[in-house]
Amino acid sequence: MKRRPVRLLKGYAAYDLPMSADALHPLEAARLAALAAYHILDTPPEAVYDRAVRLASAMFNAPIALISLVDAERQWFKACYGLDFQETPRSISFYAHALDHDGVLVVPDARQDHRFADNPLVTGDLHIRFYAGAPLITPDGQKLGTLCILDREPRAPLSPQDGQVLQHLADGVVSELELRRMGAVLARREAVNAAVLNSSLDAVIVMNEQGQITEWNPAAERLFGYTRDDMLGQDLGTHIIPPEWRAAHRRGLDHYLKTGEGPVLGKRLQLAALRRDGQTFPCELAITPLDLPNARLFTASLRDLTDIKASQDALESSHRLLRAVVDTVPEAIFVKDQDRRYTMINQAGAAQIGRPASEILGQTDEQLFADDVAQASRLRDEGVLLEAQAVTYEVTDQLPSGARRTFWSTKLPSYGVDGALTGLIGVAIDITDRKTAETTVQHHNTLLRHRVEAAQLEVLERLARAAEYRDDDTGEHMTRVGTTAASIAAYLGLPEVDVHLIRQAAPMHDVGKIGISDSILLKPGRLTPEEFDIVKTHCNIGSNILSGGQSPLVVMAEEIARTHHERWDGSGYPTGLQGEQIPMSGRIVAVADVLDALMSERPYKRAWSQEAALAEIQTQAGRHFDPQVVDALTHLFTTPAAL
Missing domain, CATH: 1.10.3210.10 (Hypothetical protein af1432)
Structure with a gap:
């Protein structure tokens, strides 16, 4: 590859590089690793992302809208509206400048901007003039790319409100990526649980309150002679319990369902069991009740007294974050001026505080929260305003309603059209339920x-x-x-x-x-x-x-x-x-x-x-x-x- 001089971004030295300057960003390796973790590159189009670019195009009346993910050598488009290709070389992307730019990068007229005037996207057949890109920022602060809108005609700069809306759309895309990643984690955990059950040397059988079999592992297939397909939905008593003990089995189950007490539960019993060929054989049986959130099941372990729950996938299903903008976003989004007074807050944020937005605007945290919460927020706000740097942190706060919730929060400086600091923008994602789910999964894994x-x-x-x-x-x-x-x-x-x-x-x-x-x-x-x-x-x-x-x-x-x-x-x-x-x-x-x-x-x-x-x-x-x-x-x- 022919090498050519490249002028680097502010704060970096000049080197003779074969690719764009942002490859030298000190955190680039971590950013590329974060992008790879989502397993999104080179995947087929998906409706949820296509809707995002169509929505961006419609909201801003832009002929082109893209979800751009920036890899080591290219920028790849997960969703395109108004273009019919999927990627371009990274060296000609606008992303190099968006990497060190806080907030939405807006280029009103690329021909008049020395950074982009010679860019092939500007001088070539696309004739790009206007660009506005909101960074796709992960919860740990990595920028994966942008949600951007483009026009072939120059435009006026976006208003702060429009910039916020575009950023909210970008945040919604990241939320969808997070859901996709967590879904893969849950699928792997479910696969592990299934492997444990299928590889067990013990016969493990699960039945519901009606005595119907809901799980039957391979060891049970070998022991009793029935396949899993044979037994799912069948009555346990009529298949593996000898006729003389079936009435007692039914009485014991009914007694437990009525009283919560069972004389055979949690004990090791020596009894006879029935094979498919009609033979009876001695076995040791342990029955354990399982009270799940939406059902009551019973685990029967034969020969080895294991309490492995054959049908329990103990993973808590992750909640779906609704991707929308402004007041439909489930995360709290707010804007403060330089005096730390609220100038904008969405419905989710107002609901967390417990007041209508009209009573929040113009107020400071000292007027809305308990002293300790307000003081901690003030210190972070002042750090953002004085140092003009974004902060991301996890915090557990007591809301005015008295509830204690844990949030993953980001605060970053906001600027006016003239580039002057106007205040800060904040996003608070409620992660309380996620942490509770993680604790539950750890507990179930330990128990297993x-x-x-x-x-x-x-x-x-x-x-x-x-x-x-x-x-x-x-x-x-x-x-x-x-x-x-x-x-x-x-x-x-x-x-x-x-x-x-x-x-x-x-x-x-x-x-x-x-x-x-x-x-x-x-x-x-x-x-x-x-x-x-x-x-x-x-x-x-x-x-x-x-x-x-x-x-x-x-x-x-x-x-x-x-x-x-x-x-x-x-x-x-x-x-x-x-x-x-x-x-x-x-x-x-x-x-x-x-x-x-x-x-x-x-x-x-x-x-x-x-x-x-x-x-x-x-x-x-x-x-x-x-x-x-x-x-x-x-x-x-x-x-x-x-x-």
Whole structure:
């Protein structure tokens, strides 16, 4: 690209640049990032923006009206009225001057203005003479472009009132962009909620007050044999509850709807459920009532006691800001003179103050608000008037009505036709409801996370219990291993949270034995080498069962199941890890597991005494076991109070 000298805006040095000077604006990178965040560039025409330019054209009797968004190398038109192209090079846009201009930029006759006299838009086929552009300013103060009107004939400058109207139209465009952005955020959150429900390992069913199913997750499809389409709108009782319990189910639901009390709600119940093929099977069920703003639903979780709300999209829908001008704009818009007296206020602003506009005009904040509110407003007003700079801030005020509301406010200096400071313009957007919605979303996300963690713990407990039931001789082996392992971990000084995780996860160390044949697992005599090789696969089986979990508990359980048969000298299995390559959790459980196995009576051996078992483990320190773990066990046995 050929480089040519460019005269920069006031306050910037002169450089030889290949593009317009405003590319050197110190905040340009942030401005471009803000524009990209709206994902609006190169999108098809949309009626809401087309109406904006038609309205601007009609209100100002202008043959051309544009919504111009300024990218790094071009200005792109989201909506055009009076032109049939979508973009121009940024280097010939009027935007370079609008970037550092406060308020609406008005060029009465571009041929007479040295900034634009040689501009191709002026000298070329378009013959642009008049330009008025109101900046599209985001809530955090970034200028995305302009809403502008153009004419091929010179015009008189806009009056302050007309300038305000054009700015209000531009603010309405920004409000629509904000709604579009927030809608995308909400859609992503809804997608996350749907993914949590669909990926759950638990059967989650939601029903309404009539007992009709409104949600049925994939785990429920696998468990009961019905697809989601089969079950939506169907009666819960007639499909998954055995006939002998349906009347009780109906009575319990009716009782709760009448009294708000339910003897089975919030409890874990062992009962029979009915599959599609007519088979009944035992399951654990928990039912939780959900009182939503517009409905009452019930969540049924089977097998794992999770309270995930299958059909709840807990996101609060964002309110729609009506895009209009002056008195139809929902935001408070006002103008003050240099004495800080109100000279204009719209209906939304008057409603916030609680007085008709006729009683507000000519008054100051000291005459309308409480002292603390008035003083804070005065300080900001004086800053704008003295420094001639815009301010944007968040504030919570008590209105004259007594209500406390939070606003996102902008105040900027206003100028007369002669360029002299005349006062200030203010816009106050009420964001109270939005902040409340954000708080609600955070609360629901926290609640959902806690319930998922509880469900994972329940799954681990039930898998451990299932593994114990494979072999009656092991008794409470898994529980004892967890207790001993936690005591060792505590003595070694592991963080309390890790001690707690080891206590909960250690019982899962042999969960992989679920996949070992009973003929081998329960064999009363010694195993053949081939049989022992099969038994050794339980480490990988257990790891595979537990892999993929995200919570610290599931991650540790998988780690223990995979590594508790590794040996300190590297002769263990399944991968031959050595020394500190073996995770601490695996080293601890290895000692606790062998200790309990030695001290437990089995069909093929008698139980060892505590002293004999400890002596055997001590002889294996540095070979089978981590010496420091053996030392910890020795201390615990010689100091019974430490156990």
